[in-house]
Amino acid sequence: MNRRDFLISGLASFGLPSLGSLPLVSADANERAGNQTNVTLRIAPISLEIGPGKIVETVGYNGSAPGPILRFREGKPVTVDVFNDTDVPETVHWHGQLIPSAVDGSVEEGTPDVPAHGHRRYRFTPKPAGTRWYHTHSMAHADLTRAGFSGQYGFAIVEPARHPGDYDQEVCIAAHHWEPSLAPKGPADNGWEIAYRSATLNNKMLGSGEPLRVRMGQRVLFRFMNASATDEIRLALPGHRFNVIAMDGNPVPRPQTVDFVYLDIAERVDAIVEMNNPGVWLLGSANEEERKMGMGMIVEYADKSGEPQWQQPAGIVRGPWDYSMFGSGGTAPAPDHTFEMKFEKIPGHKVDFNRWTINGKSFPDTEKLRLEKGKRYKLFFDNKDTGDIHPLHLHRHTFEVTEVGGKPMAGLMKDVVSVGSRGTAAITFVADNPGLTLFHCHMQLHQDFGFMQLLEYAS
Numbered sequence: 459m460n461r462r463d464f465l466i467s468g469l470a471s472f473g474l475p476s477l478g479s480l481p482l483v484s485a486d487a488n489e490r491a492g493n494q495t496n497v498t499l500r501i502a503p504i505s506l507e508i509g510p511g512k513i514v515e516t517v518g519y520n521g522s523a524p525g526p527i528l529r530f531r532e533g534k535p536v537t538v539d540v541f542n543d544t545d546v547p548e549t550v551h552w553h554g555q556l557i558p559s560a561v562d563g564s565v566e567e568g569t570p571d572v573p574a575h576g577h578r579r580y581r582f583t584p585k586p587a588g589t590r591w592y593h594t595h596s597m598a599h600a601d602l603t604r605a606g607f608s609g610q611y612g613f614a615i616v617e618p619a620r621h622p623g624d625y626d627q628e629v630c631i632a633a634h635h636w637e638p639s640l641a642p643k644g645p646a647d648n649g650w651e652i653a654y655r656s657a658t659l660n661n662k663m664l665g666s667g668e669p670l671r672v673r674m675g676q677r678v679l680f681r682f683m684n685a686s687a688t689d690e691i692r693l694a695l696p697g698h699r700f701n702v703i704a705m706d707g708n709p710v711p712r713p714q715t716v717d718f719v720y721l722d723i724a725e726r727v728d729a730i731v732e733m734n735n736p737g738v739w740l741l742g743s744a745n746e747e748e749r750k751m752g753m754g755m756i757v758e759y760a761d762k763s764g765e766p767q768w769q770q771p772a773g774i775v776r777g778p779w780d781y782s783m784f785g786s787g788g789t790a791p792a793p794d795h796t797f798e799m800k801f802e803k804i805p806g807h808k809v810d811f812n813r814w815t816i817n818g819k820s821f822p823d824t825e826k827l828r829l830e831k832g833k834r835y836k837l838f839f840d841n842k843d844t845g846d847i848h849p850l851h852l853h854r855h856t857f858e859v860t861e862v863g864g865k866p867m868a869g870l871m872k873d874v875v876s877v878g879s880r881g882t883a884a885i886t887f888v889a890d891n892p893g894l895t896l897f898h899c900h901m902q903l904h905q906d907f908g909f910m911q912l913l914e915y916a917s
């Protein structure tokens with residue numbers, strides 16, 4: 459047993475909540491042990507057995523995919539050492555954290571990459587508290603082994619100074635699709651899309667991992683994350699409902715109880731489930747094809763056995779759910795300035811990838827949006843001319859969702875918003891973290907083919 463394994467098992471015996479089957483690295487515990495580094499990440503090729511005889515060759519962190527659950531303390535500086543054992547430069551992006559461009563993990567913002575077979579040390583102060591994550595920010599283009607298609611993703615949970623603690627068990631679940639290939643989909647002029655052969659919740663296909671064991675009366679905090687490269691998902695646990703308390707790690711103004719959670723790419727949902735319906739249940743994708751690919755896990759009450767039960771949740775519609783139900787019901791503060799962003803697709807006509815433009819230009823030719831520190835900005839997203847859903851992500855800032863589908867709303871703080879097909883949305887944010895800031899669609903094929911723009915602060 460090495461030092462870190464000892465720390466992990468030691469932590470478990472001190473009564474930290476169970477986290478499913480994922481390894482855990484606590485920045486605080488490593489510091490107490492006298493280690494100079496709070497977290498060490500090693501990027502390396504792995505063979506991941508996601509089911510009996512089903513092995514995917516990918517690249518992961520510290521020998522696993524998802525990588526270890528990293529636990530940070532809000533406001534307490536950390537040192538992270540990243541070693542890259544692969545043949546290509548890599549990046550580690552700290553998604554949802556309000557940290558400097560030099561360590562955010564995007565080369566577009568100026569973060570230096572981790573050279574092939576090299577090392578890079580990051581120092582930053584984790585914030586804000588909540589369910590954050592870390593992942594590669596490289597590009598895949600036509601190489602479907604790289605970037606979001608790989609196993610380079612994991613939870614980075616930033617602990618608040620005071621712990622809410624209103625649950626009995628904590629379970630982190632990351633969804634991912636595996637074995638991608640190019641597939642013709644959609645209208646005749648559409649470009650290549652992606653089809654998958656397998657999928658997992660955490661590191662196992664449905665039925666291959668240990669069941670999640672629960673007891674009657676328990677309150678379980680689920681931290682769900684969609685780490686798919688390209689697809690939005692919906693997860694349900696029949697016989698139970700999800701009380702959604704946070705989105706993208708930020709507490710929602712009005713928690714709602716729902717039958718399924720919608721997660722566009724890179725989104726997180728924290729939900730409490732009261733275990734009050736004893737049996738053996740299937741927690742999984744509301745899409746049958748996706749469950750067959752493996753996106754599911756078994757939830758088993760103590761002393762219960764039998765075939766896991768599934769029932770299709772009601773109320774599923776195409777496209778994002780209505781975020782406004784989680785909002786405050788109030789009015790968002792008016793912005794000082796609005797940037798309108800019109801999205802368009804240049805179709806690939808089944809012989810190429812689609813290309814994407816923002817106001818007529820593809821990255822890196824997109825104009826830099828200029829910000830003044832302290833001002834409040836609105837980004838208005840016009841997706842009326844595309845039939846695709848876009849999970850739009852702003853780095854290094856938390857934004858307020860102020861409009862979805864023409865409906866004004868307020869109070870919901872996020873770092874990704876899913877904009878519906880032929881729809882519109884708007885966000886506002888305060889320019890309070892100077893430095894180059896990347897805005898992009900988190901759908902890998904969109905991000906890689908033009909759907910990115912930089913924001914810069916006036917000096």
Ligand SMILES: [Cu+2]
Nearest residue numbers: 848899901904
């Ligand atoms: Cu997109």
